[in-house]
Amino acid sequence: MAEMTPMMQQYLKIKAENPDSILFFRLGDFYEMFDNDARTASRELDLTLTSRDKDPTKAPEDRVPMCGVPYHSSDAYIARLIAKGYKVAICEQMEDPATAKGLVKRDIIRVVTPGTVIDAACLDEKSGNFLCSVYLDSQNAGVAFCDLSTGETHATSFSGKDRVEHIVNELGRFSPAEAVVNDGAYSEERLCAVLRERFNCRVENGGEGRFLAGEAERSIRAQFGDAGWESLPADNPAAAMALGGLLKYLYETQKTDLSHINRLDYYEQGRFMELDLAARRNLELTETLRAKERRGSLLWVLDRTKTSMGGRCLRGWLERPLLSVVAINRRSAAVAALVDDTIRREELAAAMSGLGDLERLIGRITYGTAGGRDLAALRAAIEKLPAIAGQLSGFADRQLSELAGRLDLLQDVGELIRSAICDEPPFSVREGGFIRGGYDAEVDRLRDIMSGGKGVLAEMEAREREKTGIPKLKIGYNKVFGYYIEVARAMTDKVPETYIRKQTTANAERYITQELKELEHEILTASERVTALEYQLFTKLREQIVAQAPRIQRTASAVAELDALGSLAAVAVRDNFCRPEVDESGVIEITGGRHPVVERMLKDSLFVPNDTFMGEKEQRVAIITGPNMAGKSTYMRQVALIVLLAQIGSFVPASAAHIGVVDRIFTRIGASDDLAAGQSTFMVEMTEVADILRHATKKSLLILDEIGRGTSTFDGMSIARAVVEYCADPKKLGAKTLFATHYHELTELEDTLPGTVNYNIAVKTRGEDIIFLRKIVPGGADRSYGIEVAKLAGLPEKVVARARTVLEELERENGVQYVKPRAEREQVSLDAVQEGEVLNALRRCQPDTLTPIEAMSLLYELKQKLS
Numbered sequence: 032m033a034e035m036t037p038m039m040q041q042y043l044k045i046k047a048e049n050p051d052s053i054l055f056f057r058l059g060d061f062y063e064m065f066d067n068d069a070r071t072a073s074r075e076l077d078l079t080l081t082s083r084d085k086d087p088t089k090a091p092e093d094r095v096p097m098c099g100v101p102y103h104s105s106d107a108y109i110a111r112l113i114a115k116g117y118k119v120a121i122c123e124q125m126e127d128p129a130t131a132k133g134l135v136k137r138d139i140i141r142v143v144t145p146g147t148v149i150d151a152a153c154l155d156e157k158s159g160n161f162l163c164s165v166y167l168d169s170q171n172a173g174v175a176f177c178d179l180s181t182g183e184t185h186a187t188s189f190s191g192k193d194r195v196e197h198i199v200n201e202l203g204r205f206s207p208a209e210a211v212v213n214d215g216a217y218s219e220e221r222l223c224a225v226l227r228e229r230f231n232c233r234v235e236n237g238g239e240g241r242f243l244a245g246e247a248e249r250s251i252r253a254q255f256g257d258a259g260w261e262s263l264p265a266d267n268p269a270a271a272m273a274l275g276g277l278l279k280y281l282y283e284t285q286k287t288d289l290s291h292i293n294r295l296d297y298y299e300q301g302r303f304m305e306l307d308l309a310a311r312r313n314l315e316l317t318e319t320l321r322a323k324e325r326r327g328s329l330l331w332v333l334d335r336t337k338t339s340m341g342g343r344c345l346r347g348w349l350e351r352p353l354l355s356v357v358a359i360n361r362r363s364a365a366v367a368a369l370v371d372d373t374i375r376r377e378e379l380a381a382a383m384s385g386l387g388d389l390e391r392l393i394g395r396i397t398y399g400t401a402g403g404r405d406l407a408a409l410r411a412a413i414e415k416l417p418a419i420a421g422q423l424s425g426f427a428d429r430q431l432s433e434l435a436g437r438l439d440l441l442q443d444v445g446e447l448i449r450s451a452i453c454d455e456p457p458f459s460v461r462e463g464g465f466i467r468g469g470y471d472a473e474v475d476r477l478r479d480i481m482s483g484g485k486g487v488l489a490e491m492e493a494r495e496r497e498k499t500g501i502p503k504l505k506i507g508y509n510k511v512f513g514y515y516i517e518v519a520r521a522m523t524d525k526v527p528e529t530y531i532r533k534q535t536t537a538n539a540e541r542y543i544t545q546e547l548k549e550l551e552h553e554i555l556t557a558s559e560r561v562t563a564l565e566y567q568l569f570t571k572l573r574e575q576i577v578a579q580a581p582r583i584q585r586t587a588s589a590v591a592e593l594d595a596l597g598s599l600a601a602v603a604v605r606d607n608f609c610r611p612e613v614d615e616s617g618v619i620e621i622t623g624g625r626h627p628v629v630e631r632m633l634k635d636s637l638f639v640p641n642d643t644f645m646g647e648k649e650q651r652v653a654i655i656t657g658p659n660m661a662g663k664s665t666y667m668r669q670v671a672l673i674v675l676l677a678q679i680g681s682f683v684p685a686s687a688a689h690i691g692v693v694d695r696i697f698t699r700i701g702a703s704d705d706l707a708a709g710q711s712t713f714m715v716e717m718t719e720v721a722d723i724l725r726h727a728t729k730k731s732l733l734i735l736d737e738i739g740r741g742t743s744t745f746d747g748m749s750i751a752r753a754v755v756e757y758c759a760d761p762k763k764l765g766a767k768t769l770f771a772t773h774y775h776e777l778t779e780l781e782d783t784l785p786g787t788v789n790y791n792i793a794v795k796t797r798g799e800d801i802i803f804l805r806k807i808v809p810g811g812a813d814r815s816y817g818i819e820v821a822k823l824a825g826l827p828e829k830v831v832a833r834a835r836t837v838l839e840e841l842e843r844e845n846g847v848q849y850v851k852p853r854a855e856r857e858q859v860s861l862d863a864v865q866e867g868e869v870l871n872a873l874r875r876c877q878p879d880t881l882t883p884i885e886a887m888s889l890l891y892e893l894k895q896k897l898s
Contacts, residue, residue, distance in 0.1 A: 037134045052120035063099040073098045110153040116233050119143045142284035145233045146209025149180045157342030163207035164277035166269050167215035172198050173269030175277045176205045181390040182291040188270035203308050204350045211237040211280045247275020259295040291397035304352035313698040332627045335601045337383040340390050341594025352678035359613045361430050362680025368428035369600035382419045387412035389587035397577050403456030403465035406448050413445035437589040439582050451572050460569050463562035477561040480554050501525050514551045515541040599681045608682035616691040617647035623686030626669035639805035645767045650788045652759040655771045656812035657792030659820045661803045663771040667734045671696050694730040697723040713741030733768040748774045759786050778811030869893050
């Protein structure tokens with residue numbers, strides 16, 4: 032160490048304090064990296080690796096490797112490193128190198144991590160970027176989430192043996208980019224595996240030092256006030272510990288003002304529908320199952336938001352369906368009000384189009400990284416607020432009226448920015464040129480001097496002529512002598528004693544004065560001084576805006592909710608959705624239900640709608656049979672999605688819907704090997720089923736597809752039957768269940784198991800070919816049609832023929848009569864499908880409660896179905 036230069040000693044000292052980060056060390060106009068950091072950055076960023084050591088006697092491998100990036104374009108390089116999971120520590124020069132005595136002081140100004148990114152180029156504008164903190168002990172678990180770019184903060188806690196499962200499900204709501212965890216959570220292998228593998232999340236063991244109870248309370252009170260601390264549960268300290276750990280990590284890494292983190296949302300279990308990772312994946316809420324793309328997901332269908340804030344709000348609603356009937360119906364009523372007023376809805380959408388991201392703008396301004404363009408964007412966004420408020424004032428709906436009340440027009444903030452910042456400010460605030468003319472007299476004066484000082488020089492010249500009585504006195508400039516006063520030789524007798532001779536020419540004498548020297552210094556330093564002054568004014572302006580941050584955040588929140596509501600309304604109109612009736616009845620009744628994504632993706636055909644009825648007692652479990660590819664999975668998923676949409680307050684893809692609130696939706700659809708965990712397809716399937724049966728309640732909705740297909744026929748059928756019986760039995764579970772199967776023997780349960788009913792997907796046969804009608808009709812399927820589906824898939828004809836032969840032999844050996852494809856006269860007709868609808872409607876009706884008028888209306892409706 033003693034042999035190294037002072038600069039390298041400084042570097043190594045700072046690096047030792049940040050061993051897990053790539054250190055960006057400021058040297059002049061570059062951020063430099065050395066040693067292993069240089070090797071890593073060179074590899075990841077495609078930079079040329081050089082060496083600071085130029086000693087020719089040293090071998091290349093003995094020299095200190097080095098690489099660097101320009102400081103003014105460092106954000107792009109930092110973004111690439113963060114995207115690959117690295118931490119980057121920014122070490123800045125803390126004093127002006129021109130005035131520093133000796134070694135320039137340097138220090139870490141912030142540490143950029145995947146969960147603390149605020150640069151817009153690194154973020155998805157319609158998704159939050161959450162840092163999470165997890166605290167786990169032998170009894171309790173707490174988790175906290177914070178989006179540093181907006182200040183949005185959430186926390187919750189759990190107790191009991193299932194606490195880890197609940198934490199994993201909460202992670203699914205927010206998909207964190209980074210997690211800091213205590214020792215207890217770090218030792219939980221499943222939790223860390225989910226974070227790393229499912230969410231590609233950087234995990235840091237924060238030990239127990241970041242999760243101390245006393246420090247947590249002080250941090251929470253300081254950040255969120257006493258009200259924030261008191262909102263946390265006293266009987267479970269885990270939430271406070273997790274939130275305290277999160278704040279401690281932010282304070283350690285960010286080293287700047289975090290006052291925009293001022294809104295704490297503590298939510299208890301039971302406020303939102305809990306969805307496990309399997310349900311989120313299988314229902315494709317925010318991304319598709321295979322391609323992991325937004326297109327083809329439910330969010331893709333629903334998102335017609337006009338702002339980034341609205342997009343994030345809508346995504347949050349989709350990730351957290353409501354359980355309160357009152358809250359659901361309030362949101363649904365707001366959507367209905369927007370649906371009913373087409374003109375005002377479209378005017379609102381137009382007013383919000385192009386509105387800047389108020390949440391992230393005020394986040395960057397508070398954080399200290401905003402530039403003149405960010406302030407100009409904030410001003411432009413504020414200028415759009417009056418048009419939004421004007422349209423919103425025309426609605427009588429309660430929630431829309433509340434949003435109007437929260438919509439602060441921020442006219443004072445907009446006027447402050449408008450008076451200070453020019454219309455098109457430059458990118459950097461360190462180079463000046465962004466303060467509007469007329470805002471500050473000194474800036475205007477210095478700019479005038481920068482432009483040559485013509486006005487100041489002319490004024491001085493006129494003053495000197497009058498004072499000396501020399502009419503042809505003039506002020507000039509050359510590169511050698513600078514500014515000077517020139518007097519004709521014939522008039523030198525009138526030159527005052529204060530003039531100092533500087534140069535003699537053929538016809539004149541040139542002089543300098545103290546005033547002219549000072550003016551020359553001003554002119555030569557004006558650019559530097561005006562740049563520094565503009566930055567001071569910008570800093571003051573930023574502080575004034577930060578003081579109004581709570582107002583801006585409230586307005587941003589109102590605009591985001593309004594935009595999300597408008598998006599739901601626009602989709603409802605575009606796709607012919609209906610407003611569902613939502614209550615605590617425990618009944619799910621859907622008329623003409625459709626799958627919102629599949630319907631949207633279809634181009635050359637119409638989606639076939641289907642009805643659904645599931646009661647608390649009758650038709651609680653539906654056993655669905657039919658061939659592969661006929662639409663069983665689509666039907667079951669559409670029921671789940673309609674329920675979920677209803678519980679976020681949206682309209683739903685149906686002719687009519689009555690939804691009794693469900694507490695959870697579980698899905699078991701498809702399976703694959705988990706070779707890394709040593710689990711076969713069947714093991715994965717059984718593990719998922721076990722989790723469902725352990726956590727489901729009577730108020731849950733279960734979507735079970737092909738249970739037991741991964742083992743032998745009799746084993747699989749036995750397991751499937753036992754699962755159906757368990758789900759149907761109100762003494763054991765009694766949950767509403769859609770159960771798709773190829774085990775036709777299970778259809779016998781309709782006669783022996785109360786609350787169980789059979790449905791099948793209607794098909795039309797033509798010789799040995801089949802046509803899927805996509806219609807759900809009462810009753811069980813007569814057979815699986817597996818060979819016909821294999822033929823449709825393109826299996827060679829010889830293989831198909833041989834399969835039919837083998838099937839006949841196997842069924843004869845097992846005493847089963849082979850059922851050949853029915854002749855045309857035996858095909859399921861469209862009339863049969865309509866008759867099935869009539870039978871279904873008759874099963875649902877309650878004759879004892881029908882009035883004469885209702886009975887006649889029902890009879891007329893059934894007649895219409897058959898005609």
